[in-house]
Amino acid sequence: METNGQEEDTILTETVHIKTKQNVLTLTLKGLQVFQSKDDETSATTLKWPDVLCIQPSQTSSETGCYVLQYIHHEANTSLQIKTLQIQRISEQCVSLMNQQIADSGRPKKLFVVINPIGGAGKGLQIYHEEAEPLFKLAGIDATIVVTEKSKHALLIGENTDFSQYDGIVVVGGDGLYQELLQGLTLQEQKKSGINYDSPDTDLVKLSIPPIGIIPAGTGNATVRFYNGGFFTGRRTAILNIIRGEQYRASVFAVYSNSKFFSVSHLQVTYGLFADIMKRAEELRWMKKFRYFYSILGQILFSRKRYFDAEVYYRTLDVNSGVVAEANSSDWISLKPAIQHCYSIYAMPFELVDTVNTKYVNPFGQHCHLVISTGCSQLSSLLSLVSQNKTSKPGMEVLTNITEFKIKVARENSASPVSDREARDIDLEKGIQIDGEFLKLETPEFLVRLQTSFVPVFGCKPAVT
Numbered sequence: 001m002e003t004n005g006q007e008e009d010t011i012l013t014e015t016v017h018i019k020t021k022q023n024v025l026t027l028t029l030k031g032l033q034v035f036q037s038k039d040d041e042t043s044a045t046t047l048k049w050p051d052v053l054c055i056q057p058s059q060t061s062s063e064t065g066c067y068v069l070q071y072i073h074h075e076a077n078t079s080l081q082i083k084t085l086q087i088q089r090i091s092e093q094c095v096s097l098m099n100q101q102i103a104d105s106g107r108p109k110k111l112f113v114v115i116n117p118i119g120g121a122g123k124g125l126q127i128y129h130e131e132a133e134p135l136f137k138l139a140g141i142d143a144t145i146v147v148t149e150k151s152k153h154a155l156l157i158g159e160n161t162d163f164s165q166y167d168g169i170v171v172v173g174g175d176g177l178y179q180e181l182l183q184g185l186t187l188q189e190q191k192k193s194g195i196n197y198d199s200p201d202t203d204l205v206k207l208s209i210p211p212i213g214i215i216p217a218g219t220g221n222a223t224v225r226f227y228n229g230g231f232f233t234g235r236r237t238a239i240l241n242i243i244r245g246e247q248y249r250a251s252v253f254a255v256y257s258n259s260k261f262f263s264v265s266h267l268q269v270t271y272g273l274f275a276d277i278m279k280r281a282e283e284l285r286w287m288k289k290f291r292y293f294y295s296i297l298g299q300i301l302f303s304r305k306r307y308f309d310a311e312v313y314y315r316t317l318d319v320n321s322g323v324v325a326e327a328n329s330s331d332w333i334s335l336k337p338a339i340q341h342c343y344s345i346y347a348m349p350f351e352l353v354d355t356v357n358t359k360y361v362n363p364f365g366q367h368c369h370l371v372i373s374t375g376c377s378q379l380s381s382l383l384s385l386v387s388q389n390k391t392s393k394p395g396m397e398v399l400t401n402i403t404e405f406k407i408k409v410a411r412e413n414s415a416s417p418v419s420d421r422e423a424r425d426i427d428l429e430k431g432i433q434i435d436g437e438f439l440k441l442e443t444p445e446f447l448v449r450l451q452t453s454f455v456p457v458f459g460c461k462p463a464v465t
């Protein structure tokens, strides 16, 4: 709460006691402040209304006017914690005004919650009931819960539910569950609008839905980290950001193939190496969460690179003018040489800020980067994905400021395989990995278009280091 202009914003000022010492409590339109003495600003606790969880009568003191204030504390690295403040001798009028301001702070009042009971360690329900529900109750939030009963259930929920009576949609699961819901929501919005959403030349209609919050309960929980400042330090931060109600519009990819809208992607689109790893992980599903570790290790240590020839075309944003280069031209920019002999292509719908002074991943950005591994080691390609590298190096081309790209894979293998390995390679040639799932294309070519400000999400801006 700023002191500038505070006088005009002030709703009420009164004297209260904290730890038996006299304090001044001031309520303003923006928040509240408690301080021992006007001359000692350092002793002040200053809170904005979205950070005030609740004020309730103390359970440990029978004294009238003794209340416990619970509030959200912001740590230096964007993680959030709950703190309490016991206040004595506070008036009923002040408590009632505080409750009014908390209710008007913009936090959601009604949430629609989708829980995956089998994601990750199978603890989605437990996580929700033990960690999220008590905090939602404390914050006066009502929740309607739907537990998914089968694969793709979240897609049907997204496609067929009218969310207009809710202030937020919450996903309790991993990246896969969020992708399914997003896919359903995207289809619902496009169908409602009547556009030809199969054409990549038609802009998708941005989602006009209540913001989505993710409570991580899957094996892969990457996107929630980026939506919550990039330094994800626990589920509690994600839950508290939903309660705070701060929202942004995140970018996603729209993926097209064979002249059809194929999928929406909130995390990553990969072709080649990482799609192959994901395919192997699916075959090892019985190993539960260890399947990723095992399939990555198996590929890096024991498997050869599966090379393919690809034509790569792209469009970029002129970051200084904000204009998409070549946007009105039918010509795409092509890599030189036009055909890349490579083994991995990937992109994430995030803007990477990586300068001498700062490095962070921004999911609310305007462009992304595309990485093509040609001659570098598989480990190097993997590390670049994990570390969000955006610098080209020998055997790895990184294209920056990308807004869309098009990949056409030339068939490396003969149509009639002579060995099991060749048969597997042909199978893999049509594979693409989207947000952790291995999917099959009809033909090995696809177009990916960044859709900026596409989906409203609860969260906070990236932590700038």
Ligand SMILES: Nc1ncnc2c1ncn2[C@@H]1O[C@H](COP(=O)(O)OP(=O)(O)OP(=O)(O)O)[C@@H](O)[C@H]1O
Residues within 6 Å of the ligand: 116, 117, 118, 119, 120, 121, 148, 149, 150, 151, 152, 153, 172, 173, 174, 175, 176, 177, 178, 180, 217, 218, 219, 220, 221, 436
């Ligand atoms: N009741 C259910 N029975 C079977 N599958 C389900 C059920 N509910 C959701 N799913 C499926 O679970 C998959 C994974 O969900 P989620 O992303 O929450 O967890 P995860 O453990 O990170 O995922 P993954 O297993 O892909 O690593 C989704 O593809 C979804 O279709």
